[in-house]
Amino acid sequence: MALGKNYEGQNCSLARALELVGERWTLLIVRDAFYGVRRYGDFLAHLDIPRAVLADRLATLVEANVLQRHRYQDSPPRDEYLLTDRGVELWSVIYPLWSWSERHFGEEEPLRTFRHVACGTELDPAGRCPACGGEVSPGDVEAHSGPRLPARPRRDPVSVALRQRPHRLLQPLF
Amino acid sequence: MALGKNYEGQNCSLARALELVGERWTLLIVRDAFYGVRRYGDFLAHLDIPRAVLADRLATLVEANVLQRHRYQDSPPRDEYLLTDRGVELWSVIYPLWSWSERHFGEEEPLRTFRHVACGTELDPAGRCPACGGEVSPGDVEAHSGPRLPARPRRDPVSVALRQRPHRLLQPLF
DNA sequence: AGGGTTGGTTCGTTGAATGAACTGACTAGG
DNA sequence: CCTAGTCAGTTCATTCAACGAACCAACCCT
Numbered sequence: 372m373a374l375g376k377n378y379e380g381q382n383c384s385l386a387r388a389l390e391l392v393g394e395r396w397t398l399l400i401v402r403d404a405f406y407g408v409r410r411y412g413d414f415l416a417h418l419d420i421p422r423a424v425l426a427d428r429l430a431t432l433v434e435a436n437v438l439q440r441h442r443y444q445d446s447p448p449r450d451e452y453l454l455t456d457r458g459v460e461l462w463s464v465i466y467p468l469w470s471w472s473e474r475h476f477g478e479e480e481p482l483r484t485f486r487h488v489a490c491g492t493e494l495d496p497a498g499r500c501p502a503c504g505g506e507v508s509p510g511d512v513e514a515h516s517g518p519r520l521p522a523r524p525r526r527d528p529v530s531v532a533l534r535q536r537p538h539r540l541l542q543p544l545f
Numbered sequence: 546m547a548l549g550k551n552y553e554g555q556n557c558s559l560a561r562a563l564e565l566v567g568e569r570w571t572l573l574i575v576r577d578a579f580y581g582v583r584r585y586g587d588f589l590a591h592l593d594i595p596r597a598v599l600a601d602r603l604a605t606l607v608e609a610n611v612l613q614r615h616r617y618q619d620s621p622p623r624d625e626y627l628l629t630d631r632g633v634e635l636w637s638v639i640y641p642l643w644s645w646s647e648r649h650f651g652e653e654e655p656l657r658t659f660r661h662v663a664c665g666t667e668l669d670p671a672g673r674c675p676a677c678g679g680e681v682s683p684g685d686v687e688a689h690s691g692p693r694l695p696a697r698p699r700r701d702p703v704s705v706a707l708r709q710r711p712h713r714l715l716q717p718l719f
Numbered sequence: 720a721g722g723g724t725t726g727g728t729t730c731g732t733t734g735a736a737t738g739a740a741c742t743g744a745c746t747a748g749g
Numbered sequence: 750c751c752t753a754g755t756c757a758g759t760t761c762a763t764t765c766a767a768c769g770a771a772c773c774a775a776c777c778c779t
Contacts, residue, residue, distance in 0.1 A: 382695040385576055388646030402559055411726055421768050447776040457649050463641040472562035475631050521556040585757055595737050621745040
């Protein structure tokens with residue numbers, strides 16, 4: 372399972388985008404960043420991704436200014452990976468893709484819902500709030516677990532935290 | 546360059562979606578289907594994709610009911626690949642990704658614009674029409690070439706046709 | 720000094736993408 | 750009828766990325 376990088380000569384912004392976020396694992400890393408995952412070890416445990424691939428993707432995303440690396444303690448030196456504005460704007464891609472998959476391949480009951488934090492209403496397929504009638508920025512979205520439970524629930528700390536309580540996107544998970 | 550297929554155990558619709566449309570080349574094939582590309586040979590010439598990979602992706606997309614295979618002549622037998630409703634709904638993923646890339650990595654002048662066919666207004670980043678104020682289905686979108694021209698323009702028939710005149714999405718290119 | 724945690728890097732193996740060659744069904748032209 | 754050409758693939762050897770286990774380095778705590 373590999374996803375290549377170059378779609379040169381396509382003269383197309385979509386191809387350019389896919390060279391960056393179309394690589395295997397990349398969009399799941401960004402999804403986790405929306406969930407508030409920030410540390411290498413947490414991405415690793417939540418994604419079951421090979422360590423070398425994770426390091427490579429994080430470096431690529433930082434270089435593309437989708438993530439920024441931020442030193443949050445000095446001793447021992449520890450960095451966290453945060454979404455930049457450019458990264459946050461990927462919500463308009465990630466949510467519709469999630470929603471498309473949920474509509475077409477999901478069970479009747481979803482494993483997760485995304486709700487407008489101001490009113491608790493589930494987002495529509497375009498990511499807007501049907502009650503308030505407008506766009507909802509990801510910072511105003513809360514991820515709720517259930518109603519359905521996964522057949523084989525994951526036991527890594529990220530999955531556990533997300534199952535335990537609703538979580539506002541972009542806020543740190545721990 | 547390879548993109549793997551399985552993200553098992555993720556308990557996430559996004560991962561499920563990426564197993565299908567996250568494979569290398571797949572989203573570019575779907576993009577071409579929106580442009581009205583329908584035949585194996587045209588996908589091949591427009592994408593510079595290895596023949597075996599194209600055949601594999603088309604079969605996968607047909608099996609997932611994103612594309613449908615339609616016999617359009619009997620002698621010699623020829624099939625075309627058309628977007629299903631499920632495939633058409635991917636517009637809500639493809640356009641925002643194109644738009645994100647255009648905003649963040651594009652030049653001042655784009656190579657292409659997408660306009661609401663009813664009023665000629667360029668779509669906003671969410672894919673809505675700022676003039677009419679509502680959602681625009683891909684069948685009501687026209688792809689316009691320019692204002693900028695590509696540095697090294699492609700000469701395959703699909704690229705030429707798309708440069709020559711505005712083209713309504715989902716309509717056959719030839 | 721020893722053991723644990725975190726965040727990587729290294730490297731041999733596996734598997735997918737690549738691209739050139741080949742195939743088979745059919746048509747068109749001479 | 751024979752030959753050339755088109756279209757839509759399949760086959761196969763090579764290349765390259767993903768995988769995953771092992772290793773490493775910095776730092777902490779006791």
